Amino acid sequence: MAWLSAAGITSGPVRAEGDARAAAGSSLAATSWSRSDIGGLDPYVFDLALAAASCAVRSGDIENLSTLTVIDYSRPSTEKRLWVFDMKARALRYEELVAHGSGSGGNLATSFSNEPETHQSSLGLFKTENSYVGKNGYSLRLHGLDKGFNDRAYERAIVMHGAPYVNEDVARTQGRLGRSWGCPALRAGIAREVIDSVKGSGLVFAYYPDQRWLKSSEYLGDCGASS
Numbered sequence: 001m002a003w004l005s006a007a008g009i010t011s012g013p014v015r016a017e018g019d020a021r022a023a024a025g026s027s028l029a030a031t032s033w034s035r036s037d038i039g040g041l042d043p044y045v046f047d048l049a050l051a052a053a054s055c056a057v058r059s060g061d062i063e064n065l066s067t068l069t070v071i072d073y074s075r076p077s078t079e080k081r082l083w084v085f086d087m088k089a090r091a092l093r094y095e096e097l098v099a100h101g102s103g104s105g106g107n108l109a110t111s112f113s114n115e116p117e118t119h120q121s122s123l124g125l126f127k128t129e130n131s132y133v134g135k136n137g138y139s140l141r142l143h144g145l146d147k148g149f150n151d152r153a154y155e156r157a158i159v160m161h162g163a164p165y166v167n168e169d170v171a172r173t174q175g176r177l178g179r180s181w182g183c184p185a186l187r188a189g190i191a192r193e194v195i196d197s198v199k200g201s202g203l204v205f206a207y208y209p210d211q212r213w214l215k216s217s218e219y220l221g222d223c224g225a226s227s
Contacts, residue, residue, distance in 0.1 A: 027087040028054040028065075039095045041083045045072050048220065049205035052125045053087075055223035056203060061145055062127055067202035069128075071098055071184055073109045073121060074208050077177040082184070084198060094194055099166050099177045099185040107176035112208060114144075114152050119181045121206065122150035122158060123213045128202040131195050136161035136183070140195040142204060149213050150206070160184050160204075162191025 026032055030047045038046050049070045056062050068085045075081040082098040085091070100109040103119035113120035124146025131140050139161040144150030150158070163185035165178020178185075184206070186194055198204075214220060 027085075027090045028057065032090060037090070037092060038085075039083055039092050040080060041070060041095075042072060045070060045074075045207050048207060051223075052205055052217070052219035053203050055219040056125060056127075056145065058223060062201070062203060064201050065203060066200075067093075067128075067198045069198055069202060069204040071204065071206045072208075073100055073104075073112070073123070073206060076107045077109070077179075078107060078171040078175070082186070084194060093197060094190070096186055096190060096194065097166055097168070097171070097177060099163060099180050099183075101182035102179035103182070104179075109208065112149075112210060112213075113182075114149055114156075116152065116156050119179075121180075121182050121184070122146075122153060122156075123206050123208055123210055124149040124217060125219050126150060126153060126204040126206070128160075128198050128200060128204060131199050134159070134161075136163065136185075137188075138162065138192045138195060140199050146213070146217050146219065149217065156182060158182050160186065160191070160195060160198075162186050162188035164188055 028050050030050055053068050057065055065087050068087055070083045072081045080095050080097055082096045084094040086093050101119045101121040104111050104121045111120055112123050114122055126142040126144050129141040129143050139159040141159055142153050144153035161183060166185050166187050171177050
């Protein structure tokens, strides 16, 4: 229930919700973040992620954005390359290892696909949906928003989940993380916590300097229009 003062100003839960939305919106401006706010993430990649997220909000593809997860697949799998940002608190919450698909490459991912049976990771903007328990344990469904680049994520069962082959020991002994079938797999010990923090009202931005995607994505460049 909301309360209305004599001056007609809304207070209580509705006003608080509006304040949260405003905070999330202001966090989509690159100028709201300093370099120290974003950990080890490349500022260029972060700016692209903010632009894509802003486009998704303006297009009505997501409401009440709570988190923005950025994956930089241009980095080797042995480095932390996944970041989770709380868009309402304007804060970095997680900086983690993440595996790519076995079809995308060894330590370095170089190939990406939207096609089934390729075991490759997909690029672009995803919306987080519900969690569930499946063959990979506690997992998070991802809805691919980038047409032609990740919009077959459901069909391919591309989800976020934990995996025993994602940890620093594996990276050190093998020279790379283990690999998934295209899913962004996390450390088993942190996966549930991360999934619970981003599910339902978050976006995931998976980056690689792929020129076809950068020039064609509806969420980059001229928002809402394919170039």
